[in-house]
Amino acid sequence: MIARYTLVFIVALFFTEAPAQDRSAAEEYRIQLEQRKRADLLRVMDSAVTMMDEGRYEVADQKLIYVLNNIKSIPSDLTFYFGKNSFYLNKFKQSIDWLNKYIQLKGSTGQFYAEAVGLLKQAETEIVKEQSRNTAKVKEVLSSEYEIDCGPAGKVTCPVCKGTTVLIKKGAFENQYKTCPYCDKHGFLTCAEYNLLIKGQLEPK
Numbered sequence: 749m750i751a752r753y754t755l756v757f758i759v760a761l762f763f764t765e766a767p768a769q770d771r772s773a774a775e776e777y778r779i780q781l782e783q784r785k786r787a788d789l790l791r792v793m794d795s796a797v798t799m800m801d802e803g804r805y806e807v808a809d810q811k812l813i814y815v816l817n818n819i820k821s822i823p824s825d826l827t828f829y830f831g832k833n834s835f836y837l838n839k840f841k842q843s844i845d846w847l848n849k850y851i852q853l854k855g856s857t858g859q860f861y862a863e864a865v866g867l868l869k870q871a872e873t874e875i876v877k878e879q880s881r882n883t884a885k886v887k888e889v890l891s892s893e894y895e896i897d898c899g900p901a902g903k904v905t906c907p908v909c910k911g912t913t914v915l916i917k918k919g920a921f922e923n924q925y926k927t928c929p930y931c932d933k934h935g936f937l938t939c940a941e942y943n944l945l946i947k948g949q950l951e952p953k
């Protein structure tokens with residue numbers, strides 16, 4: 749008799765526990781799929797970089813846009829590669845936009861910092877030339893349309909005050925100083941705040 753109750757109890761336990769286990773297994777599977785998808789996309793990005801290095805900018809562009817449109821959150825290296833490739837496609841505004849994003853994300857210690865700054869200068873010169881020529885504009889892909897991954901630190905130096913936490917308004921006689929309304933007291937934005945800022949949606953505190 750006791751054995752039978754124990755059995756019933758075990759069976760009951762099994763049935764009540766099972767859905768929760770199924771759920772976490774399903775969740776784990778979903779995460780695995782997500783990671784695999786990201787790894788696949790990063791491989792596409794690497795092959796795009798190879799093509800860019802070979803001077804095949806149009807194909808590289810197609811691949812990079814595919815990654816941009818399918819990856820959940822954009823790694824900082826991708827902002828650099830897309831900015832660089834855009835430069836070689838003569839999409840200078842788009843190039844400046846993404847290269848600036850890379851510099852904001854990685855600062856002067858970023859692996860591609862020097863190259864990004866160099867390309868940025870050239871792109872700015874080209875923009876000025878373009879404006880004087882008044883050439884027809886092509887549709888550009890801008891970073892504010894995407895969710896950017898700020899890396900493991902999860903924070904970015906505030907681009908508004910450049911991390912100083914102070915905004916200076918130049919006056920005729922004296923300058924006015926004001927605490928930056930966007931970042932924390934150390935001059936940082938969280939990644940969520942940064943993404944809102946580049947979309948023009950971050951409210952000042």
Ligand SMILES: [Zn+2]
Nearest residue numbers: 906909928931
């Ligand atoms: Zn700030």
